[in-house]
Amino acid sequence: MSISQEEIRTYLSSLGNVFLQIANPEDGSPEIAWGDTFVYCRKEDGTIPKMPFVTIVTKDYKGFDDESQLNRGGLFRLNIELGRERFEEAFGFSSAAWEENRAKFDVAAIDRFFPHPVYGKSGWACIINPCEGSRNLVESHLSSAFRFAYNRIAV
Numbered sequence: 001m002s003i004s005q006e007e008i009r010t011y012l013s014s015l016g017n018v019f020l021q022i023a024n025p026e027d028g029s030p031e032i033a034w035g036d037t038f039v040y041c042r043k044e045d046g047t048i049p050k051m052p053f054v055t056i057v058t059k060d061y062k063g064f065d066d067e068s069q070l071n072r073g074g075l076f077r078l079n080i081e082l083g084r085e086r087f088e089e090a091f092g093f094s095s096a097a098w099e100e101n102r103a104k105f106d107v108a109a110i111d112r113f114f115p116h117p118v119y120g121k122s123g124w125a126c127i128i129n130p131c132e133g134s135r136n137l138v139e140s141h142l143s144s145a146f147r148f149a150y151n152r153i154a155v
Helices: 005-014 084-091 095-104 132-154
Strands: 018-022 037-041 054-057 077-081 124-128
Touching: 005 018, 005 037, 005 054, 005 132, 037 132, 077 132, 084 095, 084 124, 084 132, 124 132
Parallel strands: none
Antiparallel strands: 018 037, 037 054, 054 077, 077 124
16 A cells, blocks of 8 residues: 555654645646645745755656656655765665666666656655555655755754
8 A cells, every 4th residue: 555645745744844835826836846745844934945855746747857657647756855875875876876876776666765867866765656665764764854954954
């Protein structure tokens, strides 16, 4: 059984000072992003940083990010900014070496963590439709990403 997007959003909200945005026409988001979730660590003054630390995408972005084949129906990809150190711990190579290691991963596989097809070189990882057996690792990566994002904005 898959972990739902709503369960992921609920977990992220429980971490603390988090702002979740589900892109829609009313918030000025581009149409391609409608329905996708962007998660930010809110600054102490209440402002929202420019970059999210987690996203949930529900479709392919043609010509940019379509290797995961999310348009197969009912799929979403949870994208998590691990940071370079945790990325290397997770995959056994540096994020800078993502391209040289790309062939080791099926970036369309369900319920498998892999470097983000586009942002892996920046320390991002992802998983398509995580299942219950992956819950502990998903939550561990999410809480680590939150701490990473919090520490970045607290400086």
